[in-house]
Amino acid sequence: MREKPSNMRSGALQEGSNPAPWNLLVDLSRQQLAMSAELACAMFRGSEALRKIQQDTAHQASTRYETLAQKLSASCQPADLMALQSELLRVDLQSAGQYWQQLVAAGLQTQKEMMGSVSQMLDSEKNSGVKSALQAIQTIIPPMASSFYVASPGTVDDQHRDS
Numbered sequence: 001m002r003e004k005p006s007n008m009r010s011g012a013l014q015e016g017s018n019p020a021p022w023n024l025l026v027d028l029s030r031q032q033l034a035m036s037a038e039l040a041c042a043m044f045r046g047s048e049a050l051r052k053i054q055q056d057t058a059h060q061a062s063t064r065y066e067t068l069a070q071k072l073s074a075s076c077q078p079a080d081l082m083a084l085q086s087e088l089l090r091v092d093l094q095s096a097g098q099y100w101q102q103l104v105a106a107g108l109q110t111q112k113e114m115m116g117s118v119s120q121m122l123d124s125e126k127n128s129g130v131k132s133a134l135q136a137i138q139t140i141i142p143p144m145a146s147s148f149y150v151a152s153p154g155t156v157d158d159q160h161r162d163s
Contacts, residue, residue, distance in 0.1 A: 031121075035117070035118070035121060038117040039114050039117060039118075042110055042113035042114045042117060043110065043114070045110070045113065046106060046107065046109065046110025046113070049106040049109070049110070050103060050106050050107075053099065053102045053103060053106060057095065057098075057099045057102075060095065061092075061095065064088070064091060064092075064095075068084060068088055071084060072084065
C-alpha cells in the first residue's frame with residue numbers, strides 16, 4: 001500500500017493546509033529544538049576554541065618561565081638580571097595582547113556561526129514558499145482566542161447590564 005503524500009515539506013506547513021493545532025505545536029517544538037541544538041553546537045565549538053587558546057597560552061608561558069628559571073639558577077650580573085626582567089615583561093605583554101586578540105576572534109567566530117544558523121533557517125523558510133509552524137499558529141490563534149470572548153445572548157454579561 002502506498003503512503004499518501006504528506007502536506008509537510010522541509011518541516012514546515014504548506015500554504016492553505018489546515019492541520020490540527022497540536023500538529024502545529026509539535027512541529028514548532030521540533031523546529032525550536034533543532035535550532036537550539038544547532039546553536040548549542042556552535043557554542044560548544046566556541047568553548048572548545050577558547051579552551052584551546054587558554055591551553056596553548058598557558059603552555060607557552062610555562063615554557064618561557066621554565067627557561068627563565070634555568071637562567072636565574074646560575075649567577076648573573078645585575079645588568080643581565082635587568083635584561084631578563086625587561087625581556088620577560090616585553091614577552092608577557094606581547095603574549096597577553098595576542099591572547100586577548102585570539103579570545104575575541106574566537107568569540108566573534110562563535111557569534112558568526114550562531115547568527116549563520118539563525119539566518120539560514122529564516123532564509124530557508126522565506127524562500128521555500130511554505131509557512132513555518134509558528135506562522136501557522138499565529139494565524140490560527142486570533143480566531144480561536146476571539147471565540148472565547150464573544151458574549152452570546154443571555155450570558156452573564158447581559159444579566160449584569162439588565163440589573
